[in-house]
Every structure is written in C-alpha cells, then in structure tokens.
Amino acid sequence: DYPYTVKVPLDNLYGMHVYSRYVLSDVSVEYLVEDDKPSVHCFIELPCGQRVKAHFVHPAPPSPSENEESEERDAELVLVARRVEPEIYPTIVTGDLNDVAWSRTTLLFRKISSLLDPRIGRGMFNTFHAEYWFARWPLDHIFHSHHFALVSMTRLPGFGSDHFPLLTELALAPGENGVDDGPSPDEEDKEAADEIVNKAMA
Template sequence: MGMEIALTLLTALLVLTTVLPVWRHPHWLVRGWDFPRLQLAVFAVVLLVVNLCFFQAWGLFVLALACLCWHLWWILPYTRLWRCEVNFAKGDDVNRRLRVITANVLTPNRRADALIKQVHAFHADVLVTLESDAWWQSQLDTLVRDMPYTLKCPLDNLYGMHVYSRFALEETSVEFLIEDDVPSMHALLVLPCGERVRMHFLHPAPPSPTENPESAERDAELILVARSVEGSTQPLIVTGDLNDVAWSATTRLFRKISGLLDPRVGRGMFNTFHADYPFMRWPLDHIFHSHHFTLHKIQRLPSIGSDHFALYTELYLEPMASQKHNGLQPEPEDETWAQEIIQEKQVNVHDVPKPGK
C-alpha cells in the first residue's frame, strides 16, 4: 500500500510540473519548469516502467504516458529524429563563411586561456562573451591583433558583454533595452565578400529567486528583438545566453515572431548549461539566423572552467535565399501574446537598433 501511495504522489508531482508551464504565469516557480523537460521525460519513463512491472494502476499509467508524450513533443525537434530546419551548406567560398563562438565565461572563472585556445583552434571570426568583466577584458584583449573590431561592456554584475571580430563591425551600439544594468549589443558585420550581416547579442536576466522573480524582463527583451527583426530582408543573426531553453514556449514564440531559424532543430540539443552536472543540462546558449544562411557545423565545445560550455557555429551565407519556409509560422494568438509581453513592460520596438537600415 505504501508503494502505491508513493507512486500516486510521484505521478501527481509529474503532472503538476508538466502542467504548470502551460499556465504561462511569469513567476520563476512556473517558468522554471520549462527547463527540465528532458529530465521530466526520463522521470515519466521510470514511473511507467515501475507501474507496469509492479502495480498496473492504469489511471496513473495513462497520466504518466500523457506527460511523457507532452514533453517529447517539445524535445524531439532537438534530436536527429526530426527534420533539419536549416539546410547543410554546400558552398565552399571562404569569403561567405562566418564562424561564431558564443561563450558565457562565468565572471569568477579564471580560465581565459582555455577560451582563447578555442578561439584560435576553431579560427573563430566572431567571439561573443557573456558575464565578462574588466579582468576578462584584459585577458581577451590579446585577441585584438587577429580580431581588431570590438564591442566592450565590462560589468561586475554577471551581465558584462564583449564582442571580438575579425571582420569589420559598423553601426555598433550597446543598449539597455529593458533593465538599466543588463546590456545588449548590436552591429552590422561586413563579410569579406562585401555582404553585411545584422547582428544582435543578448543576455537577458533569468527568472529565478536570486535574479528576477518573474520572466517578464527576459521575455520582453526576446520579443522586443523578435519584433524588430520581423520581416527584415537582411542577413541576420541573434546569439547569446538567452536564459531560456530551446524548447520553451517563449523561445518558440521568439522564433515565430522573428522568423529566424534554429540550426539545432534536427541535429541535437547542444546542452550548454550546467557544465558541472551532466544529469541537469539544458540548452541555454543560442544562435538563430535568417534564411540567408546554411550550416557547415554546430558544436558544443569542451569545458573552459565556466558553468556553461561554449557554442561554436559555422554558417555559410548563400548567394540566394533558399530556406524561407523551413521555420515556424506565427498564429493570431502568438501575435496577441507577443503584444501582451511587450505592453506589460511598456517598451517600444523602435528602441532596438536596426543596423543597416
């Protein structure tokens, strides 16, 4: 009897944590359950096996199975079982290639040498760092010889940002779109072929008991940028630590509104956080791009001592756009939700720079 009660309570817990994010309430206790969908799916499988082998409590079995199916619906696009959203690159013109490393370095981490080695090993064209302060800037400035174009915003509050680039950066700006101490960076990158790429580098604050109690600020920044790039005909990239998982409803909303593509779809999860706990990892570091690009490679890099792994992405700018219909399409309710998110924080889409316009 005691085991049956335990199974009932555990199934009830699974149902509760599965249903909570559907509520869309911005509190971290609700939004936080978007993150461990993979872990909850494994938990559901364990409950199903235990139930089937020892209890045959079919009502509980059906509940656990429904939860498993729901989590798989969100997770499966980030496995090889799904159709790739971004086509594999066939071109080999090095002047149209762009190699990006996105790295949350963890401010107190002192393994700058490890990250610099990765930049050299992968011949990165662009390095964007999150949580980088003045000490990190002093270390990363050794890259300036090869990557002379920079954007710098060293901060001691875990929201410093830096960009180092081999290619020219034009119309650069550092903005504080939602919160006065959380920056974002914006630029127009000039490829060797002469084509210009609009780039946005983001690191919104997460919903958590130690940061923001609600996800409203994070969600507003993501949707604000999504609105600003919506309908753009420019080659465009958004990257950074978005403090939101690839399979959340808000990231999905960002993709729908922006029209940008996710190169991970059909290829893998590329879980970048937490580097120290393999059983508690999810994809927090992202790169999204317009249909102008195809993909040579995307890879999670080895540890640099941070709680995040760096993400390496090698994109190829196609001479002709060929992926216009591969992404997600917004529904009327998505437009309504996006407008509600922006209105709640009383921000204006025109506050987001539009380099190249």
C-alpha cells in the first residue's frame, strides 16, 4: 500500500521511516543540529501534479541523560521553520516535536514558518504517554500551509508504542485559508530565533 519509502534505521530511538502512497522526490536526510538525530525532507508528488513540500522531524527532548536543556530541539525547529516557503509550495511539517503546542518554542516555530495548526479550536489530541492516562501531552504535531484544509484529525488506539498514533487527513484546497491566516514574526521573534540557533551551534 505504501511503495515509496525513506528509511533511516538507527539504534538510538531516533531512527525514522517515511511511507507514502505517492511518489517522493528530491529526498534528503539531514542532521540539522545533532549528528545522530535525522530529519527527512522531500516533495510528495500528488496525482494531480501538485508537489507538496514535506518535512519530517524528531528532535531530542530535554533530558538529564541527553540534552540538559532544550537548545538542540529548539534550534532544529527554528531551522526547519526558516526553510518553509508557503508562498512557493504547499507545505507540511510533522513529527514528534517533543514539545507541547503552547510552548514558547512551538509558537515561535509557527510564527517563523507562518504555518497553521489544525488542532486550534478542535482539541488537544494528547499523544504521549500512551500508558499513563493521568499524564498526557500533545507532543506529536502536524502543521500545514494555507493551501490545505483539515478534513479530519483522530487519535487512534495504542499499538504498543509509548505514543498514540495521530491520523490527520488534509485536502489541498486553495482559497480555503488566506495567505495571511498564519502567524507572522515580529523583530523580537526574529532576534529570539537567531539567539536560539547561534547558541546551539556555538
């Protein structure tokens, strides 16, 4: 059912696999901040001929055993946000961001990228931790450019992972959202983004 794939198997729990029914082109696997945390970037070729730019990410969370602070995660999100060009391509960014939707970093990501969060006004969609009903947060995200409209979003039942799967259906629907519907950064946001990247890359 999903003949087009990108496979980046790793032993550190940050391997990534992308499966698609549609042709994937211009595929690149990149290590934007840390040399053992990949991200996948490609175009999805829709049957109608439209190309959709897709970014799949999984930055590491802050943790005593890995990253004492969130510098690397925050920098990766800013770097991906800067690569988004919704004025040129319909765009999707998705993955386990290891960050909640209301955090300063995720809000900054949305401002820099100008992408829309389809959950707004529709629910939390807490995906982690699947085993603890009393402690769950929305760590798995999908953001899209104004070219798309949300058809449905559903948290599926657990399947053995510590995350629930999140099934999202988007429709390519130009005109459904305005080009200016997404947030935009001010000078303070741009300075904060510069500081985050410079600190992580120092």
